[in-house]
Amino acid sequence: MSVLVMKFGGTSVATLDRIHRAAKRVAVEVAKGHEVIVIVSAMAGKTNELVGWVNETSPMYDAREYDAVTSSGENVTAGLMALRLQEMDVPARSWQGWQVPVQTTSAHGAARILDIPPENIRAKFAEGMKVAVIAGFQGVSPEGRITTLGRGGSDTTAVAFAAAFEAERCDIYTDVDGIYTTDPRICEKARKLDRIAFEEMLELASLGAKVLQTRSVELAMRYKVKLRVLSSFEEQSDEAGTLVCDEEEIMESNVVAGVAYSRDEAKMTLISVADRPGIASAIFGALADAGVNVDMIVQNISEEGRTDMTFSCPNDQVMRAEKAVEAARERGDIRFNDLVTDTGVAKVSVVGIGMRSHTGVAADMFKALSAEGVNIKVITTSEIKISVLIDRKYMELAVQALHDAFGLDKAA
Ligand code: ADP
Ligand code: ASP
Ligand code: MG
Numbered sequence: 001m002s003v004l005v006m007k008f009g010g011t012s013v014a015t016l017d018r019i020h021r022a023a024k025r026v027a028v029e030v031a032k033g034h035e036v037i038v039i040v041s042a043m044a045g046k047t048n049e050l051v052g053w054v055n056e057t058s059p060m061y062d063a064r065e066y067d068a069v070t071s072s073g074e075n076v077t078a079g080l081m082a083l084r085l086q087e088m089d090v091p092a093r094s095w096q097g098w099q100v101p102v103q104t105t106s107a108h109g110a111a112r113i114l115d116i117p118p119e120n121i122r123a124k125f126a127e128g129m130k131v132a133v134i135a136g137f138q139g140v141s142p143e144g145r146i147t148t149l150g151r152g153g154s155d156t157t158a159v160a161f162a163a164a165f166e167a168e169r170c171d172i173y174t175d176v177d178g179i180y181t182t183d184p185r186i187c188e189k190a191r192k193l194d195r196i197a198f199e200e201m202l203e204l205a206s207l208g209a210k211v212l213q214t215r216s217v218e219l220a221m222r223y224k225v226k227l228r229v230l231s232s233f234e235e236q237s238d239e240a241g242t243l244v245c246d247e248e249e250i251m252e253s254n255v256v257a258g259v260a261y262s263r264d265e266a267k268m269t270l271i272s273v274a275d276r277p278g279i280a281s282a283i284f285g286a287l288a289d290a291g292v293n294v295d296m297i298v299q300n301i302s303e304e305g306r307t308d309m310t311f312s313c314p315n316d317q318v319m320r321a322e323k324a325v326e327a328a329r330e331r332g333d334i335r336f337n338d339l340v341t342d343t344g345v346a347k348v349s350v351v352g353i354g355m356r357s358h359t360g361v362a363a364d365m366f367k368a369l370s371a372e373g374v375n376i377k378v379i380t381t382s383e384i385k386i387s388v389l390i391d392r393k394y395m396e397l398a399v400q401a402l403h404d405a406f407g408l409d410k411a412a
Contacts, residue, residue: 002168004034007158010044011175012232013077023084030090030130039136039158040081042073063108067148074135082133092131097138104139104147111147116164152213159216163223170225173232178242179211181408182259186396189409197247200257200351203385207349208262252412255354259402261395262347264315272337273309275302282333290324292317296380315343346395349387350402362386368405374398
């Protein structure tokens with residue numbers, strides 16, 4: 001019998017009524033003859049609330065306890081979904097990550113899935129169970145502690161189950177009806193894509209488009225999972241939503257496929273550090289040890305053997321970063337005159353595999369931003385993306401201007 005994976009995000013299980021509607025959709029697939037693995041997120045807003053409680057209790061928290069708390073939201077929805085299905089006479093049971101078990105690394109708060117042995121669930125399917133409801137976002141470490149997979153991690157749970165069970169398809173049900181050229185909530189001209197290449201989706205996700213967690217796209221690409229994003233709010237056909245697929249399966253595409261943004265970034269500058277071998281290593285080694293995710297890095301031209309070093313990181317890691325850098329200074333590993341922190345920046349990026357063969361995308365991007373009077377603070381590029389750091393108050397404006405400049409409202 002073929003296995004189908006259906007994942008329901010936070011807004012799709014936000015109330016008992018929404019869970020009921022999601023369960024009806026699952027029942028339709030069971031009636032078509034599928035065995036279904038349902039992955040659920042916590043109810044909308046629940047994980048944010050739990051994260052808030054942790055931060056309020058312990059700002060420099062023990063990540064193992066962060067996971068113990070934040071994983072709990074999914075346990076509630078998994079149980080409720082199984083109960084709702086049973087009420088509809090669909091044989092179902094819930095599983096928490098450790099029960100499956102979803103085996104992960106010990107990197108608490110950002111664990112990676114190592115393996116999902118399918119035997120336990122297969123045995124239940126063989127006994128007549130039709131739906132396995134899995135609490136997304138969570139797993140168990142080799143030490144036997146509960147782990148979580150990073151924000152948005154239920155997407156990754158879904159794709160990992162689809163790979164482990166060789167599912168026919170992995171459907172990600174969410175609050176938008178597919179993947180758009182940019183976030184439809186901040187750009188009304190955003191256009192829904194029928195298909196998007198894995199590599200483009202991977203970049204968009206890692207640059208902030210939260211519709212899919214980055215790691216879920218990586219896994220889908222590696223294990224050739226047929227991955228689809230669609231709305232849980234509308235009636236759906238088998239063709240609905242957006243398919244994430246290989247580049248070769250897409251006929252025409254724009255040079256720029258999409259625009260992504262990341263709202264809560266911070267820029268930090270160490271003023272006047274020594275310009276000699278080992279300094280970058282001392283700074284970024286200390287930040288890495290403290291678990292800070294450094295993104296962009298810029299080093300100024302040096303004057304009289306001293307330079308300024310600028311980097312960006314998520315806003316909520318600023319305190320960790322400041323502590324790490326100060327501790328390195330106290331140990332005598334680095335010296336600097338001042339540490340300047342700007343917590344009011346955002347990152348805006350354009351992404352497209354067409355950039356490999358087209359020149360001038362950066363020039364067009366900078367022109368569009370300057371026409372709106374948006375000042376660029378930091379720039380980084382790779383083969384298929386260009387990112388800029390700008391003042392957060394211009395973020396929406398920048399996204400809309402770039403969407404217009406690259407004609408993304410029209411198909412190629
Ligand atoms: P879920 O709770 O279902 O996992 P998320 O909030 O994590 O949903 O992701 C869906 C949201 O992603 C949408 O509501 C939308 O605002 C946002 N988003 C950002 N970029 C895009 C994009 N390019 N296409 C579609 N949605 C996007
Ligand atoms: N509930 C978790 C979060 O909000 C995981 C998820 O929804 O994918 O990040
Ligand atoms: Mg999500």
